[in-house]
Amino acid sequence: GMTSKNTTDRITHCIQARFSCLYAVTHEEDRVTQEILDIAEKLNYGVWAWNNSAGLKSKGGTSIDKTNDPLAVMSAFVNHTKNSDDEPRGDPIRNKSILMLHDMHAFLRHPVPLLIRKLKEAINIGRATDRVIIIIGCEKVIPPELEKDITVVEFNLPSRAELRASAVSMAKSAKIELDDNGEMEALVDAGSGMTISEFNDGCALAKVETGKFDAKIVQAIKSDKVKAGGLLEVVDTGVTLLQRLWTCLQGQ
Numbered sequence: 001g002m003t004s005k006n007t008t009d010r011i012t013h014c015i016q017a018r019f020s021c022l023y024a025v026t027h028e029e030d031r032v033t034q035e036i037l038d039i040a041e042k043l044n045y046g047v048w049a050w051n052n053s054a055g056l057k058s059k060g061g062t063s064i065d066k067t068n069d070p071l072a073v074m075s076a077f078v079n080h081t082k083n084s085d086d087e088p089r090g091d092p093i094r095n096k097s098i099l100m101l102h103d104m105h106a107f108l109r110h111p112v113p114l115l116i117r118k119l120k121e122a123i124n125i126g127r128a129t130d131r132v133i134i135i136i137g138c139e140k141v142i143p144p145e146l147e148k149d150i151t152v153v154e155f156n157l158p159s160r161a162e163l164r165a166s167a168v169s170m171a172k173s174a175k176i177e178l179d180d181n182g183e184m185e186a187l188v189d190a191g192s193g194m195t196i197s198e199f200n201d202g203c204a205l206a207k208v209e210t211g212k213f214d215a216k217i218v219q220a221i222k223s224d225k226v227k228a229g230g231l232l233e234v235v236d237t238g239v240t241l242l243q244r245l246w247t248c249l250q251g252q
Contacts, residue, residue: 007035012043020122020131021133021135023137023151023152025138025153025155026138031195040098050100051103052070052103056073074121094131095129097132098134101133123146157195158199160192166200176212187215187218191218198222
């Protein structure tokens with residue numbers, strides 16, 4: 001699969017090639033949002049973000065009223081003026097901008113026909129104005145009418161290097177020594193297959209329970225997530241997740 005660097009390069013190249021609608025498939029909204037912000041900074045692009053509860057907001061903090069509705073945000077994106085050379089200029093979302101759509105996948109499962117039409121308009125005007133829409137969602141939901149217009153970029157789970165970096169920075173802030181005799185590797189083994197936030201939660205819980213980043217606890221949390229049997233499954237340590245949760249709450 002793609003490593004993060006390849007994914008970042010891929011998004012960067014798509015933007016440079018004037019693709020105007022990307023779909024980032026990920027369970028790690030925050031991580032991907034941060035990567036997109038970094039890309040925008042490198043390319044000197046503006047950034048806007050939309051979700052269904054907050055509506056449309058720019059990275060600089062400007063928010064636009066009455067844009068919670070998916071049709072309203074698409075209208076705001078499509079809106080533009082023409083300069084004297086008859087070239088379109090996005091307004092309020094200026095040329096050379098990225099618009100991240102955080103809840104749009106939920107509306108694409110059974111889309112109203114007008115939403116499809118608006119998205120098509122947005123993709124066309126985006127191409128002409130160096131503006132990119134990036135839909136961010138945990139699953140790929142693309143209506144057949146838009147399949148040819150949307151480029152899918154799959155974000156894989158974090159690499160070992162990313163888990164290691166995360167463990168190092170958590171250890172530093174928790175004032176925990178991670179020795180080199182395999183402790184770090186065991187922790188990264190336990191974390192592989194988890195998202196960064198699941199891994200960080202596992203490390204934090206391990207610290208509450210044992211005073212260190214115990215790989216066994218991170219591993220146990222992972223097997224809890226993997227087992228579909230619900231919360232009361234007994235994990236390797238012989239402690240149920242509910243008991244563990246209780247210990248954790250008492251330690252807060």
